[in-house]
Amino acid sequence: MATSIIQILCFGLPTFVSYRVSMTAGRVLDYLGLSLAYTLSIGMLCWLCAYIYYSIFDGFKELPISLAILVLMWIPVGMLNVFLQNIVLASGKIKEYNLVELIFGGAASFLTLMLVIYGLVEPIYIYSAGFIVLFFATAYYFRLIQKKSTVALSFSPLFVGDGWMYALRIYAASIFSFLLLKSDVFLVDYYLSKKQVGSYSISVGLIDTLYMLPVILGTILFPRLSSLPTDEERWKAAKPIVIMTALLSVVALVVMYVGAGALIVRLFGSAYSSSVSPFIYLLPGFVFLSINTVIMNYFSSIGAPKIVIFGPLCGFLVNIVGNVLMIPQYGVDGAAIMSSFSYGLMLFLSMVYIVMNRRVSAVKSVS
DSSP, X not given: OHHHHHHHHHTTHHHHHHHHHHHOGGGHHHHHHHHHHHHHHHHHHHHHHHHHHHHTSOOOSSSOHHHHHHHHHHHHHHHHHHHHHHHHHHTTOHHHHHHHHHHHHXXXXXXXXXXXXXXXXXXXXXXXXXXXXHHHHHHHHHHXXXXXXXXXXXXXXXXXXXXXXXXXXXXXXXXXXXHHHHHHHHXXXXXXXXXXXXXXXXXXXXXXXXXXXXXXXXXHHHHHHHTSSSHHHHHHHHHHHHHHHHHHHHHHHHHHHHHHHHHHHHHHOGGGGGGHHHHHHHHHHHHHHHHHHHHHHHHHHTTOOTHHHHHHHHHHHHHHHHHHHHHHHHHHHHHHHHHHHHHHHHHHHHHHHHHHHHHXXXXXXXX
């Protein structure tokens, strides 16, 4: 619950912070100050809303007060953690980031395992263990950023103004992308049986696993592109990564197409062999989505033009209409086909924008 609230309340600002830190490395502590000010303000607002809900409306009856307090503590710390992760990545500290995630991720798993072994499986214990790890990881990120800087921690409100529009575009793009990726599952659940939903969910889950690599690649690429001085240089740096992603995705498609049946039966049993067909139909969509993810990070590095919203929005609307028409007649295969088509449409719109934008840039350079 806290994780979902954190994603909603960040409003795309961590991406803006990453974008600006990559461009102005000397002002890291200004953006650290912005991160602290924003997360503390949101944290206090959440505490105020919770107090009003508890004292006036007699809320939290079914939720233990200790667990409610823990969630309220988790929100600002979790938000700050997201901001600091983006600053660390934007500062080029990839190795440090991976080390922190490995150590503290392992610590969280170890603490959870110990709690299970000793029978302490109540939510308050599990959430407390997670919060402790989150707190120390956040503190380490904070120290890592501050010790690398030679100026004092500061905050300039001027950075907020030019950030909100950028952040809101990223936020809107994230919402429509999420709706595009998840709407097919909701519609399958609406039209078909629970068994078919389960089969389709396995197919989608496998695609999500494959999709992790281009997401990580795009996350690392974004601050590098943002640090370059011109859009032309950013495209020159992004283009080979886009081509490499396309080639690797096609190779993955061929391998998964050949081994899909054996893989799914081995992992989930023969009872879920019906997941093979939608998985195969989703593979082209995986290729389109992987390429577009890298391109979207390129778009974010050039100021997040309106295509970052328009592409996912069009894909989402087409996916909804297409699934409503396809699922009743073709079942989960129809949902998979329509999802792949929608991802392809989003990639097509991105490519059209790139071609048009580069033509405009070429004309300007000539004139």
